[in-house]
Amino acid sequence: xxxxxxxxxxxxxxxxxxxxxxxxxxxxxxxxxxxxxxxxxxxxxxxxxxxxxxxxxxxxxxxxxxxxxxxxxxxxxxxxxxxxxxxxxxxxxxxxxxxxxxxxxxxxxxxxxxxxxxxxxxxxxxxxxxxxxxxxxxxxxxxxxxxxxxxxxxxxxxxxxxxxxxxxxxxxxxxxxxxxx
Amino acid sequence: xxxxxxxxxxxxxxxxxxxxxxxxxxxxxxxxxxxxxxxxxxxxxxxxxxxxxxxxxxxxxxxxxxxxxxxxxxxxxxxxxxxxxxxxxxxxxxxxxxxxxxxxxxxxxxxxxxxxxxxxxxxxxxxxxxxxxxxxxxxxxxxxxxxxxxxxxxxxxxxxxxxxxxxxxxxxxxxxxxxxxxxxxxxxxxxxxxxxxxxxxxxxxxxxxxxxxxxxxxxxxxxxxxxxxxxxxxxxxxxxxxxxxxxxxxxxxxxxxxxxxxxxxxxxxxxxxxxxxxxxxxxxxxxxxxxxxxxxxx
Numbered sequence: 001x002x003x004x005x006x007x008x009x010x011x012x013x014x015x016x017x018x019x020x021x022x023x024x025x026x027x028x029x030x031x032x033x034x035x036x037x038x039x040x041x042x043x044x045x046x047x048x049x050x051x052x053x054x055x056x057x058x059x060x061x062x063x064x065x066x067x068x069x070x071x072x073x074x075x076x077x078x079x080x081x082x083x084x085x086x087x088x089x090x091x092x093x094x095x096x097x098x099x100x101x102x103x104x105x106x107x108x109x110x111x112x113x114x115x116x117x118x119x120x121x122x123x124x125x126x127x128x129x130x131x132x133x134x135x136x137x138x139x140x141x142x143x144x145x146x147x148x149x150x151x152x153x154x155x156x157x158x159x160x161x162x163x164x165x166x167x168x169x170x171x172x173x174x175x176x177x178x179x180x181x
Numbered sequence: 182x183x184x185x186x187x188x189x190x191x192x193x194x195x196x197x198x199x200x201x202x203x204x205x206x207x208x209x210x211x212x213x214x215x216x217x218x219x220x221x222x223x224x225x226x227x228x229x230x231x232x233x234x235x236x237x238x239x240x241x242x243x244x245x246x247x248x249x250x251x252x253x254x255x256x257x258x259x260x261x262x263x264x265x266x267x268x269x270x271x272x273x274x275x276x277x278x279x280x281x282x283x284x285x286x287x288x289x290x291x292x293x294x295x296x297x298x299x300x301x302x303x304x305x306x307x308x309x310x311x312x313x314x315x316x317x318x319x320x321x322x323x324x325x326x327x328x329x330x331x332x333x334x335x336x337x338x339x340x341x342x343x344x345x346x347x348x349x350x351x352x353x354x355x356x357x358x359x360x361x362x363x364x365x366x367x368x369x370x371x372x373x374x375x376x377x378x379x380x381x382x383x384x385x386x387x388x389x390x391x392x393x394x395x396x397x398x399x400x401x402x403x404x405x406x407x408x409x410x411x412x413x414x415x416x417x418x419x420x421x422x423x424x425x426x427x428x429x430x431x432x433x434x435x436x437x438x439x440x441x442x443x444x445x446x447x448x449x450x451x452x453x454x455x456x457x458x459x460x461x462x463x464x465x466x467x468x469x470x471x472x473x474x475x476x477x478x479x
Contacts, residue, residue, distance in 0.1 A: 022203075026210060049207045060203035066216060072468045073237030078425055081220045082392045087354050090216075095204065157393065159424050179206070 021054045023139045023176035030063055030172045034165040041075070041164065043068040050174045052139055057101025059113065059141075061094040061174070083154050084120050092119045098132060098141075108133045113143070122152040130172075137178065144171040213307035221303065221313055221351040222359075224428040225272065225280070226462055227385035228399040228417035229436055229444045232359060233315040233349040235299045236274040239470030244270045244284075246439050246462040248432075253455035261459060268293075268439045273469075286439060289327075293440050295319035303351060317345040321440050334369070342366045343441040345383075355389040363401070365442050372409040380404040381445045387421065395421045397430070401445045415444045416452045430462040 028048030034041040045068045050061040065086040070076040080086040096115015098104075104111065109132045117126045130143030146167050149156060156164050222232035225242065236242055250264030258264060270284030270293075278299040285292050301314035323339045342365070349359035361383035370377055385399040401415040417434035435452035436444035439460075450456030 022206070024206070024210065026212070049211055051203050051206055051210075053203060058203055060207055062204075062207050062211070064214065071471060073240060074426060074466055074468070077219055077237075078423075082423075085354075093204075155392075157424070163425075 022179040023052045023054060024179035025050050025174050025176045028061070028063075028172065028174040030061075030170065032068075033169045033171070035169075036163055036165050038163045041070070043070045043076070043079070045069070048172070048174065050141075050176060051179065052098070052101075052141075052176055054101070054139075057098040059094070059096055059098055059115070061172075062091050064090055065092060065119075066090065083156075089119070089121050092117070094118075094126070096126070098130075101132070104132060104134055106134050106136070113141075117147070119147075120152045120154055124151050139176040140174065141176070142171075142173045144169055146170070215304050215306040215308040218303035218305065218313070218351050221349050221357045222387055222397075223395065223421050223423040224430065224462070224464055225297075226430065227359060227387065227397050228419055228430065228432050228462075229415060229434060229439060230361060230383060230385065230399055230401070230441060231297065231315070231317050231345065231347060232385070233299065233313040233347045235278055235280045235297055235315065236272070236466065238274050238277045239468055240274045241467045241469045242272045242274075242464050243467070244268075244272060244462060244464045246270075246460065248288075248434070248437055248439060248458045248460035250458065251450060251455070252457045252459060266437065266439075286443075288438050288443070289323045290325040291321050291323050291438075291440060291443075293319055293321040303349075312348055312350045315347040315349075317343070317347060319343045319441060321442055338369045340368045341442040343445075345441065357387050359383075359385040361385065361401075363441065363445060365446055367442070367446070371407060375407045375409050376405050379406070379446050383415075383445070393423045397421050403445060407446065410447075411449065412446065413448050413451050415448045417444075426466055428462070428464045432460045432462065433457050434460065 026049050027046060028050045029046055030048045031042060031044045045063050047067045048061060048063040050059065052059045065084050066080055068079065070079065094115055094117045096113055099112040099114060110129060111132055112127060113130045114127045117124050124147065126145060128143055128145035130141050133140040146169050149166055149168060222234050225232060225234050246268045247265050250258055250261030252260045254261050266286065266288040268284055268286040270282050272280055272282035274280050280297045282295050295318060297315060297317050299315045301310065301312065303313045304310040321341050328334060344364045346362050347359060349357060351357045363381040363383060365379045367377050381401050381403040383399065383401040387395045387397045389395040397419055399417045403414060406412045413435060415434065415436045417432055417436065419430055419432035422429045435450035435456050436448040437458055438444050438447060
């Protein structure tokens with residue numbers, strides 16, 4: 001029985017320890033960019049939530065589609081109403097892993113991030129190279145990747161087909177701070 | 182020993198659930214946010230009359246509307262198309278919730294100006310609110326010379342004022358309903374028996390049939406109509422097509438005028454006897470002033 005308690009205790013302790021090895025941000029930055037001959041569209045989101053588990057290198061990111069801001073107010077409304085249908089799918093999420101995170105040094109590293117991106121109710125596996133900058137009190141992750149609009153079943157009406165790119169570039173910059181419960 | 186194995190198993194299970202735990206932390210840490218319901222209607226008009234919508238700050242909307250003659254005038258008039266009247270207007274959003282506009286209608290050579298202020302917004306989330314409320318006030322001046330040159334009436338006699346409270350709720354992404362209590366004041370009326378102050382109540386709705394197309398309808402009931410002329414309640418039915426920056430509305434209505442005082446108080450067509458005018462509204466929005474980069478939602 002003693003053994004049992006010991007294990008139980010260890011497991012609980014492990015949990016304790018893990019929860020202190022998490023780094024979080026609530027003000028991460030994600031933007032997307034669409035280039036076409038007619039116009040360039042850029043939208044920024046400064047309210048991205050992201051968390052890293054430094055023991056496992058796992059990362060989870062989520063953001064509200066409605067907090068993307070555009071240069072044209074109507075474009076923002078149409079983006080939410082007609083394209084990504086924010087009333088049905090309010091959030092975009094990324095669940096993944098920073099490869100070899102535990103081997104990274106306290107400096108700027110280039111490493112792969114792999115995971116699942118879900119937008120508009122559709123999931124897509126993403127693999128990208130990102131810069132992971134590990135500092136004493138901060139973990140900064142920056143990078144960019146591209147996605148196909150069609151992969152997320154976002155329909156572009158034929159009347160604006162020349163205004164919106166089929167491939168969208170997504171950039172991110174996430175400054176994580178130690179997470180205290 | 183079995184128990185120990187079980188515990189180890191549980192511990193192992195916990196490891197595999199870790200990303201779920203990360204997600205849970207994010208859900209926990211996500212601040213409570215309030216979502217303002219947008220797109221109750223596509224445009225600033227339901228059909229003839231206004232919707233609760235106002236444009237975002239810095240948007241100038243150019244609106245061109247036509248109402249043709251009556252369909253029941255037959256082939257000789259090409260079902261009314263020979264006879265058209267037009268209103269064009271410039272409508273500018275000074276701030277997100279306040280629009281100021283100037284327009285000119287060919288019908289009775291009327292100039293109009295309105296102020297529209299969105300007072301309350303429907304919201305969901307941390308802060309819940311069930312409806313949107315917009316205040317609308319307009320003035321019109323008739324400049325048609327329908328008098329003998331020596332009897333020119335003073336300018337003030339040719340003015341009318343309209344005040345409306347627009348109350349709307351977006352029940353679902355596809356269905357919105359609006360109610361419009363209306364008060365209209367005429368400085369001059371056709372005869373002394375006619376009321377200078379008219380009260381009416383309108384009801385309007387839209388049903389979306391695809392992401393960009395909806396069926397809209399609007400009906401105004403006038404409580405104390407003019408008595409010297411036979412007037413009818415205004416009915417309008419049509420299709421609303423939104424194409425990113427443009428809005429097209431195709432309308433069938435018994436009203437000829439595109440101004441509140443006209444279609445609410447002075448509609449002389451009987452919809453059910455075929456006195457129907459075909460018409461359309463086209464609007465084009467221009468972002469003339471750039472909005473600020475950051476718009477905090479929470």
